[in-house]
Amino acid sequence: MTPHVAVLFGFGINCDHETKAVFELVGATAERIHVNRFVSGAASLSDYDILAVPGGFSFGDHLGSGRLLGNRMRFAMRDALRAFVDAGKPIIGICNGFQVLVKTGLLPGPEANQSPDFIQRASLTLNDSGRYEDRWVTLEFDPESPCIWTKGMTRMECPVRHGEGKFVMPSAEDLDRLAANRQLTVRYVDPKAPADTHSSDSVLPYPISPNGSMRNIAGICDSTGLVFGLMPHPEAVYARWLHPNHTHPSSKAVGDAMDGWEGEGLQLFRNAVDHVKATRQG
């Protein structure tokens, strides 16, 4: 089967074209769908296998990034979203999409084995620098995370492009709980640190952590590992020619895909597509 991906757009989402493209590059079919088509019932979420909420500036980030689009989804698509998650279908939110998923309460979501309750438990707020910035960061993935999107991935360089990417939760216990469940899927790491030193809990200095996130969190998943969100943009490094150092002699092909020019970010989308294929066949 060919997994079919719904890529949301409208109201200021703006990474919809490339998000659609990366899913297509890894063998899915993908469709840009305006939020209102789900809200009005003209389209049905249940017809899709994966939901992607791309980056952008929905409603201009006013009243807090992701909040107003989050509200539209929380109030107008609640049942459809719950059914989608309960059906074990993967969801990804990137940048503004991550902010949306956090504000709807889909991330980090309730305790294991519970349906989404749409209660906000964390937030993403203004970077400590006070500035929106586009800069490349180094990410480290937790190999033990249940996240189906990041299986087999270790480190990756990709850009962050946000002004409100600082991940916060009310208490250390909240974070401890997520850590224990290995839901702190991806964190900022010092690129000069050896590969086996895992990212620390104490906040790394700017700009290694571009925003001052608690425990250097760049992205989290829900308890099932199917719903995943992150501030950095893996789709922005789908090809090696998008990496800032691709003119450097140290930039070398890894694998044969795209004539050796596949970028590191594409694997993340392939993981989800493969997951859907495997679970459907199984």
Next chain:
Amino acid sequence: MRDVRGDVVRRQLMADHGIEVQDVRTVCGYLIEGDTSSEAIAARVDDVFADPIIEHGATNELMLSSAFFETVPEGVVSVGFKPGVTDNPGKAATDGFLTLFPDDRNARIATYITYAFYGLPEGCDLQWLAGTLHNGLIERTVVATAEQCTARAWPQLDYPTPPEQVFIEPQPVNLEVSDDELESISTQGLLALNLAEMQAIQAHYRDPQTRAVRKAAGVSPDAPTDVELECLAQTWSEHCKHKIFASKIHHVDEETGEDTVIDSLFKTHIMKPTHDMQNEVDWLLSVFHDNSGVIAWDDEWSVCMKAETHNSPSALDPYGGAMTGIVGVNRDILGTGLGARPIANTDVFCFGPPDWEGDLPDNLFHPSRVLRGVHAGVRVGGNESGIPTVNGAIVFDDRYIGKPLVYCGTVGIMPRTLGDGRPSHVKTPVAGDIVYMVGGRVGYDGIHGATFSSLELTEESPSSAVQIGDPITQKKMLDMVLEARDAGLISCITDNGAGGLSSSIGEMAEYTNGCEIDLAKVPLKQAGLSPWEILVSESQERMTIAVRPEDQAAFESLAHLHEVEATPVATFTSTGVFHVRYNETTVAYLPIEFLHDGVPQLELESAWAPPEHLPFAPPKDADHNRLLLGMLQRPNIASKETWVRQYDHEVIAQTAVKPFVGVERDGPGDAGLIAPLHGNPHGLVISCGIAPRYSDIDAGAMAAAAIDEAVRNAVCVGLDVDKMAGLDNFCWPDPIESTKTPDGRFKLAQLVRANRELERVCRAYRLPCVSGKDSMKNDYGSGPDKISIPPTLLFSLFGDHPDVRFTATSDFKQAGDRVYLVGSSRQELGASEVAFMLTESGASPGIGGTVPQLNHPQDNLATYRVLANTIRQGLVRTAHDCSEGGLAVALAEMCIGGRLGAEIDVDGTGEGDLWGRLWGESLGRIVVAVAPENDETFRTAMKGHPLTVLGNVNETDALVVVDGDEELIASPVDALVEAWKGTLDLTGGVA
């Protein structure tokens, strides 16, 4: 929880004014008007207004009075918008409110921010503090002093209700008056029409035939209505008609004795060369007549580009002015052909020095505040629209204090043919098509923008000419319009920019030769606008789109889906008349021909005599090491990374060469390179060139330098020089001789020379100008204190790159690479950056001398073609343009990007002396580095072209430059980095 908004204000006060404040806390305020009870709102405050994880919310009481402000601040400032000013957060809040309370349809929300200060320095004046936090033109403020805070007498802002607009019935304006009175009608009405133009209008209404036709149409037969006069003023404005570029110029050259007449600079030097080139290539699809120029890029896609300026509005409100600049030029792309999709932005700014300590004329902001505001406007406009900013520049000169230049450019892409087989670059309107106004509504904001920008800036410049853009409303519209295009629903589309509906419908009506508009149907932001105001208002975020009657239902349903307002307001006709009604009353009835071609040609005088300068004479015993660090710190050369990094330059996942390159991603990028089709490495290069200070010696040389720089920058990333197109954006001081402008003849001669060089160089480079724009009144004030900008041409370039995988960047890559100079250095130091630096410090008498010349451009092109080929073959991975600051600065930047040292010998690089070879800014030069294994192939390829070995990249961590036996520079790369990156970081850090 950290209050980052407050921290930003705290850092800013430190960075800009050296004021240390202990703490700043902020409150976001929402003033709600509607039918929902305050109890109901209070119950949902955490659902929309406050984030329950990080914020506190309060309803019906001031946060300052609540328990969260136990410690009384020492000063409070609240800032909100003035009535009628676009309040984007308020609009979003209203939208969010309606999600929760869908029945309260008339609810309206206005926002404000309250800053509470702790640990203010002694004697800090709250009004002054408020002044740093708001712009009185568009915002209002209230404050509480320490005493008022202690008394808990908090400042409060009311809901900003706009004043009632008085609807004025259209009425005739009597033009049967003396010439003096004609002029005063123009001046007082901000019409910006000169006497000859007023007389042309007067004559039109004296024509018996006109009178008969008008009588039959039921409109004042012998006098224009106010609607008609305003409409003519907009359509005939310098901004819309480019009257100076179209004028007949009597040009005298006192140097050569030349005495000639030029009939239209535009037609002679810009249009003709491009049309000649259009006959020779098959890829110039659409030039000059549309909102942007279109070229074929591959078999399936075409690309287009446009650049605009937004100088006057940016002087008055840097943030709003610049934002409307960028979102406005995005609409030019959306309005090209049947609609193109914007995929890249460029931003070039010219400001006064950010560290300016001299006097400022009334009504002008400090250059650092202009920079901050303009940058923020472009950042928000570009980022929120999801369009990457891939290229740009920031230039500084004292004279831009009077008027900053804010150039905004956008590149678009569109399928060459639509699903229904129509070529997408051709508009297809027919009489009977229904004309929609789509997007935002019309308000009092933005009235007289076009005519205002055709006048010099004064203390009395009107606030209604300033607006704030709304990128999200525009983004929704953009999404909707592109879907409508792909569904084949659009027959004609254009932007509502300068001149509003009057220009947009007026211009489109030329296609079918007529239209009929009903202004009463136009949706308004506030009731009471008079017909002429509705017609000419430049309220933002609007497109004018024509649709076949049978497609109306589909078009409207698409608008509904995207929550975009689309209202039919007019019909195309073939009557030859621009017919405007308000309900059933005819308020304007102008022949299309008169409207568009009735403006009389200006006749102007031009006289050239070369300006005199004291010569650049550098000291004999200069320390070139120190000079280099000083040059790297010059605002014109220093890194702009802090600012540029705040632009999203990578959205759409296509940017293959980014604004900053190298191992630490902080070396300068020469040009933007994008691969807009996902999965396909076919590329498009975007670059620019600008060299305004060369105008001090010769504006012709200035123009040539700008064009060559744009081409060189693009060659550095591997441009295919046989498929490139350019945009000419002229910004000039008023070049019309008058009592206000006694040196008008000279300024016009500068324009003549610039145009002649533009033609000569573009013909030699086979570089067609496909779109352009001019802004001709860049002066502040009049009389002896008048400040005029240096004549400035921004040349933007977009061109083909077959494969982005084979490109080059400016950073040195690895030790052992051999460094070459392509091109050669001459003794050209006139108006160079080093000449300005040493003249300012008193070390040189002046900046005079030979300004860089472009004597044999066809030779340069041949060299560029070969060099670009070697880059696209993968032989060269390092290339950097050599411009401001000459070879020394170029080499330093390459070391910075690679964090590598180099050993360089400038002996034999050209005929110049040591200063000319090290600091001179001769055109046609590019520095490249080649890996040893490619060296021989590279040299063979470059045979017959000027090429000099400079030295090698090495691991020493130092740049060493010698001239034969003499060591000139030996500087650790770290010191170069520090000098280059330190100057323009005005953020106050991140602590």
